[in-house]
Amino acid sequence: MRFAHKYLDEVTKLNADDVATIKLPRDRFIRDVLLYFTIKIANAGAADVAVTEDQILNLIKRIRVVAGGDVTFLEVNGYRKFLMNYLEFNTKPYVNIPSSIPAGGDATFEIELPLIFATNPVNEYDVSAVIPAHLTSSLNVYIDFGNPADIDANLSLASGQVDVTIKEVYTNKAEHDKILNNLQRVIELEVEKTVDEIKSNYTFKVDLDVGNLIQKIGIFTYDGTGNLSNSIISAYKIRQNSPIDVDLEKITWKQSRAEDKRAYVLESIPDGMTIWDAQYRMGVLDTRGLKSGDVTFNANTLVSSGKVVLLHREIAPAQV
Incomplete structure (x- = not known):
């Protein structure tokens, strides 16, 4: 080869x-x-x-x-x-x-x-x-x-x-x-949701894409002018709601970015982003057989105008 x-x-x-x-x-x-x-x-x-x-x-x-x-x-x-x-x-x-x-x-x-x-x-x-x-x-x-x-x-x-x-x-x-x-198939896709009010107790919620193995999720946060910003959410969870009820991750925004700096060996991290890397936590997040809403991104928001975009990298069976 x-x-x-x-x-x-x-x-x-x-x-x-x-x-x-x-x-x-x-x-x-x-x-x-x-x-x-x-x-x-x-x-x-x-x-x-x-x-x-x-x-x-x-x-x-x-x-x-x-x-x-x-x-x-x-x-x-x-x-x-x-x-x-x-x-x-x-x-x-x-x-x-x-x-x-x-x-x-x-x-x-x-x-x-x-x-x-x-x-x-x-x-x-x-x-x-x-x-x-x-x-x-x-x-x-x-x-x-x-x-x-x-x-x-x-x-x-x-x-x-x-x-x-x-x-x-x-x-x-x-x-x-x-x-x-x-052979497997790597899929990269995005899910986004508008931030339109300040929310606490992790009540801002985005349904993750399901049906495959999630390898990692890039989390991007934008202010009301469309610029990437670190002032949109203070903390987030990756949460499985069904068939079991468990927080897979609960971390502040600043700590998540600090983890990125060490994990990816960089002197600085671009503003307004972090990565939740399932590879480093559990290998992959298996969402096969789950339905929309069974696994979610939950956050505390600091602003009433902006958006969150979740860039998924997933592993699926090859289609040949």
């Missing part, structure tokens, strides 16, 4: 307020889909426009990876995926983000956003959840791209593109069959 990168010669163009489609090769197992964004933004105004990393990355509104038209591997916001990668790989993914766009000029932004299909994405040799591209009728990446004018009315997209490199797995028949017989 060996791994090899394959750069796709056809560059995918990005348009403002549009969905770009990338058709992936279907020759063999795919472990990595490496997306490299190059975005040039023009400023028609008479003054420089300051921009932030989150504003630029949030132009990647949603990324979806879908096989056969109905088997979804991933459906997440680009910036939240970037931040999850940041913690899991113990380093910031590659970006080149100028801090401003000059008056009457433009600036070019570069972002690498890797999508790794493995139960342990840090292990380069993990083939437990590779995509069996050669057994699909189609395999597409969809990118919902935003509009720089939403950052500032004087901004526009001068040009945008995505260069795509995949990492394929080359096998003989015995290796192929072994991978296929043990």
Whole structure:
């Protein structure tokens, strides 16, 4: 068995307020889909426009990876995926983000956003959840791209593109069959809920997605202006309500983030996020056979305006 990168010669163009489609090769197992964004933004105004990393990355509104038209591997916001990668790989993914766009000029932004299909994405040799591209009728990446004018009315997209490199797995028949017989599917999806009042006694509640093995949940908290903030919740629980009644986790927001700093070996943690990592607590949270509401995220909220987004990573049976 060996791994090899394959750069796709056809560059995918990005348009403002549009969905770009990338058709992936279907020759063999795919472990990595490496997306490299190059975005040039023009400023028609008479003054420089300051921009932030989150504003630029949030132009990647949603990324979806879908096989056969109905088997979804991933459906997440680009910036939240970037931040999850940041913690899991113990380093910031590659970006080149100028801090401003000059008056009457433009600036070019570069972002690498890797999508790794493995139960342990840090292990380069993990083939437990590779995509069996050669057994699909189609395999597409969809990118919902935003509009720089939403950052500032004087901004526009001068040009945008995505260069795509995949990492394929080359096998003989015995290796192929072994991978296929043990294959799992990693799913990443998001659930969100508006924060509209201050709540205590852990009465703010979000139903977790159920039916699979939950590996970890990225918890993102936003204030009323849409910015990530550490001032939205003070503490949270992961709670199983049925068929047993038990708190699986009860922790303050600040302690959860302190745990992240140690667990992911980082000097600092981005604001407004923490990870509840079932791998470190119980291996996985098994929600097979459960119904919506049986497992919940409960929190004490500090504000009456904002939202909470839960980015699930789940392990499910392969669909081939």
